[in-house]
Amino acid sequence: MGKAPVRVLITGAAGQIGYSLAIQVSRGTMLGPEQPIILHLLDIPPAAQSLDGVKMELIDAALPLVHGVLATTDVEEACKDVAIAVMVGGFPRKAGMERKDVMSKNVSIYKSQAAALEKHAAKGVKVLVVANPANTNALILRENAPSIPPENITALTRLDHNRALGQVAERLGVHVSGVRNVIIWGNHSSTQFPDVAHGTAGGRPIPDALRDEAWLRGDFVSTVQQRGAAIIKMRGMSSALSAASSACDHVRNWVLGTEPGTWVSMGVISDGSYGAPKDVIFSFPVKCEGGRWEIVQGLSIDEYAAGKIKVTGDELVEEKELALQCLAGE
Ligand SMILES: NC(=O)C1=CN([C@@H]2O[C@H](COP(=O)(O)OP(=O)(O)OC[C@H]3O[C@@H](n4cnc5c(N)ncnc54)[C@H](O)[C@@H]3O)[C@@H](O)[C@H]2O)C=CC1
Ligand SMILES: O=C([O-])CC(=O)C(=O)O
Secondary structure, eight states, X not given: OOOOOEEEEEESTTSHHHHHHHHHHHTTTTTOTTOOEXXXXXXXXXXXXXHHHHHHHHHHTTOTTEEEEEEESOHHHHHTTOSEEEEOOOOOOOTTOOHHHHHHHHHHHHHHHHHHHHHHSOTTOEEEEOSSSHHHHHHHHHHTOTTSOGGGEEEOOHHHHHHHHHHHHHHHTOOGXXXXXXXXXXXXXXXXXXXXXXXXXXXXXXXXXXXXXXXXXXXXXXXXXXXXXXXXXXXXXOOHHHHHHHHHHHHHXXXXXXXXXXXXXXXXXXXXXXXOOTTSEEEEEEEEETTEEEEOOOOOOOHHHHHHHHHHHHHHHHHHHHHHHHHHTO
């Protein structure tokens, strides 16, 4: 007998990332080529027609793994029995808006979606927050869904991780599959710290293979930190294809495991490892097995790295305070 379908929620499903993610999930990129799925697509009423169009296309694609598509603007219906929830919907920053305004809009969205997930999702639901500010949206979700175990709520920094792999591979002129164990520390923002100190390329330590510390501490770090903005400038739209692909990587490794000897970066609840602030959603190197992640321990951190971890950690604490103020004012 075949496997039972798994219900996968995509919020913001009529948007750029949602459109790319729906097809990638439907072709098995997220949960594997043997795992049937039922897609739950959520967007807001103004996007309802576009959302129905996405559903029509998914039917037209005659996808063997897809056993149903629910397209809805009702958050409670969308969350019913979902085992995986990819939260892409959110309020984007618009011209003239202060950070606080964006935060307060997203705090309300993530508060109500947390309540719907808590009430309706399958026990053990795994949540990935993509929408910005991703780490803090995930934290708000956690604060408002106390019955979902904190380790089940994560934020996407895998795109930044993959961007770092890509930059090193391009610089060395090697295939990206030979580059591994880079780390994204901290926030999915321009304060994130992309770190190659423990990474390898073709089995050699990346710093030895590159022999270019100035690039590694300079252009490499700023390119990865600013890559999202650079793509928006080029395309006039967000990095939808690579964000969707990386969201699939994140969930696939979480559910099906990481390769032996390899870690990936995930935004997870911080236990204070490596001097990161506790109780914020912080990106760490993690290994996954049996559907659980674990922070890789015992890596050496020099003064330079500690300084960078502090900067991004401080930003997350500030974001948390702002978000809690917004919550208190609701
Ligand atoms: N963590 C990461 O690596 C990345 C995060 N992002 C973020 O992902 C988010 C989505 O990006 P795009 O798809 O390009 O944006 P988009 O604007 O094309 O799509 C967002 C969708 O969310 C919907 N939406 C808004 N409020 C909603 C709500 N309350 N419930 C459900 N749906 C809602 C909108 O109607 C829209 O269809 C943005 O916040 C963006 O900044 C983008 C790239 C990378
Ligand atoms: O700011 C954005 O929407 C884009 C973003 O997060 C990214 O591409 O990393």
